Amino acid sequence: MSTLQSSIKSRKNIEIGYQSKFPYARPKEPKRKFVSPIIEKVIENITLNMKDKDLARLFENCWPNTLDTTVAWFDVSEDYPRAFIVTGDIPAMWLRDSTNQIISYVPYANDDDKLKKLILGVIYMQAEFVIKDPYANAFYAPHEAKLPHPKNPWSENDVTTPPPSNITWEKKWELDSLVSFLKLSHNYWYNTKDDSFLTNQVWLEAVNVVLNIMEKQQLGTMQEFGNEAYKFTRMTSTTTETLMLNGIGAPVKRIGLVKSQFRPSDDSTTFPFLIPSNAFASVELSHIYEMIDSTSPDIAKKAKNLSQTIRDSIYSNAIIQHKQFENIFAYEVDGYGSSNLMDDANLPSLLSLPYFDFIDKNDETYLKTREFILSDWNKFWFSGEKFHGVGSAHTGLGYIWPMSLCMKILTSSDDQEILETLQLLKESSAKSGFMHESFYYNDPKNYTRSWFAWANSLFGETILHVAKEKPHLIMIDNFKFF
Structure with a gap:
């Protein structure tokens, strides 16, 4: 059995109890553009050890999106x-x-x-x-x-x-x-x-x-x-x-x-x-x-x-x-x-x-x-009833970019700020399972670009950063970074 097949079998074995409001949105293996066994191992290591299964599902979908598609x-x-x-x-x-x-x-x-x-x-x-x-x-x-x-x-x-x-x-x-x-x-x-x-x-x-x-x-x-x-x-x-x-x-x-x-x-x-x-x-x-x-x-x-x-x-x-x-x-x-x-x-x-x-x-x-x-x-700072973040003239007034929320985390030392911003990122996905180019500050369902790989990659990078630098925030006890 290949490393990838072993990883997939292991992944299927833990599906029971893996409850998330986000869909599993990766293409099936034959339709993936590029498959890397080591990347699959890292995905498994991170998702199995994350406290928040919604965050885990987002990582699982987003980080490999460039390779997948x-x-x-x-x-x-x-x-x-x-x-x-x-x-x-x-x-x-x-x-x-x-x-x-x-x-x-x-x-x-x-x-x-x-x-x-x-x-x-x-x-x-x-x-x-x-x-x-x-x-x-x-x-x-x-x-x-x-x-x-x-x-x-x-x-x-x-x-x-x-x-x-x-x-x-x-x-x-x-x-x-x-x-x-x-x-x-x-x-x-x-x-x-x-x-x-x-x-x-x-x-x-x-x-x-x-x-x-x-x-x-x-x-x-x-x-x-x-x-x-x-x-x-x-x-x-x-x-x-x-x-x-x-x-x-x-x-x-x-x-x-x-x-x-x-x-x-x-x-x-x-x-x-x-x-x-x-x-x-x-x-x-x-x-x-x-x-x-x-x-x-x-x-x-x-x-x-x-x-x-x-x-x-x-x-x-x-x-x-x-x-x-x-x-x-x-x-x-x-x-x-x-x-x-x-x-x-x-x-x-x-x-x-x-x-x-x-x-x-x-x-x-x-x-x-x-x-x-x-x-x-x-x-270009937009603050609505729940969401706040940096946008761009490129998408117009009121549209926040998830990339700015990721960068807020990547430049922060404040645990509470990181946790609050992770929550905004989760909700900005509008249950799609992916990050988007931007979303309207009072309605995350109003977003631009449903398939924007850069935003997905940066979200994955952000989760890896937090897992390595501040594992107590999102990972279970005794987690070891792969």
């Missing part, structure tokens, strides 16, 4: 695997989403060779995309995958500089997209100790492209006026779907930060120096230096210098005095002295700065910023 193509190769991961209900692969969808499986990769190859396959696929169109945020599968290429209904009238490639789904310049490729690379290297890909020419070229794009996007608006490296316009009635000044975006002054014309929500920035994405970049650039200092010292040195420049500029230009919260991080700045004080639910966010290892979660400036974010001073 979104591995659209996996080219297994000993030396150069590739994998195409869709977001869920949108048949395209986002650099950011694919990283976040799969990253919580990385710690288990050495226990499953096929899973390890899948993750490396995502890295190589991302590297190819970055080389092909570094300003794009989402892509079609490569030709050899023989997957459908449906038209993106939102981008038919887009005009971009430079023009899109033949595999570009959407060409919104989002700094965090390129950084997400760096993050998955580092996370894989750190957890598996596999350094074979560090000298792969495709991967190295992609890293070099990332650094060159970041340096170009440090230029002030008037420094590149008339010769812009990137422009974007879209025929739309939604202002956050296009850029002002005929596609140039809001003007900025060079201060060492990197422009990002769109946020992780895919909405245009108010001011292009997006602080969470720059903070994220600073961290992952330092990781690139750590990874390749001995094998590619010139690239490594460039990454290290860029990392420090960005970090220094954030502390010089993005800490703003607020009349209620003293000194806090701005969400966006322009280098001329203007700032946008808010936070968005999408990651990276200001709330997530400790999660991305930019700052300690007990740092005074972060704590003040966090207090601001979780208050009605934040224009």
Whole structure:
């Protein structure tokens, strides 16, 4: 009997007494896109030992959702695997989403060779995309995958500089997209100790492209006026779907930060120096230096210098005095002295700065910023009769994102806050058994995107985090983390 079959048999044996108001919503094994015995073992270990069986059922459905449903193509190769991961209900692969969808499986990769190859396959696929169109945020599968290429209904009238490639789904310049490729690379290297890909020419070229794009996007608006490296316009009635000044975006002054014309929500920035994405970049650039200092010292040195420049500029230009919260991080700045004080639910966010290892979660400036974010001073904080959390302009007023609730837990040391937020996450599912993109603050049954793998993955990661760091909150006595 295989490890997986044993796990399934064991799972069936404990069905009696496993009472939950949520349905078991995973596809049956033959219909799962990818099966990992080690992931099944972890699911069993966690669910059997959780106090709250509703929470256990949500974890059981959500954490494997990326593997179960979104591995659209996996080219297994000993030396150069590739994998195409869709977001869920949108048949395209986002650099950011694919990283976040799969990253919580990385710690288990050495226990499953096929899973390890899948993750490396995502890295190589991302590297190819970055080389092909570094300003794009989402892509079609490569030709050899023989997957459908449906038209993106939102981008038919887009005009971009430079023009899109033949595999570009959407060409919104989002700094965090390129950084997400760096993050998955580092996370894989750190957890598996596999350094074979560090000298792969495709991967190295992609890293070099990332650094060159970041340096170009440090230029002030008037420094590149008339010769812009990137422009974007879209025929739309939604202002956050296009850029002002005929596609140039809001003007900025060079201060060492990197422009990002769109946020992780895919909405245009108010001011292009997006602080969470720059903070994220600073961290992952330092990781690139750590990874390749001995094998590619010139690239490594460039990454290290860029990392420090960005970090220094954030502390010089993005800490703003607020009349209620003293000194806090701005969400966006322009280098001329203007700032946008808010936070968005999408990651990276200001709330997530400790999660991305930019700052300690007990740092005074972060704590003040966090207090601001979780208050009605934040224009995208929504508080209803029962639910409260951070939303996004992307889904409109009143819609809370479960991802923001997960991040509240992942950056908290307060047991009561964690328990209360877990309860909100449970109820936000509206008995569907999954997380959603967003839900209305007075009616969780009114939600967007029933199949959004990133949110499911982050929920699973959140449960694993609590089980490891604060097991007394959700696990039975004597639980041992697998």
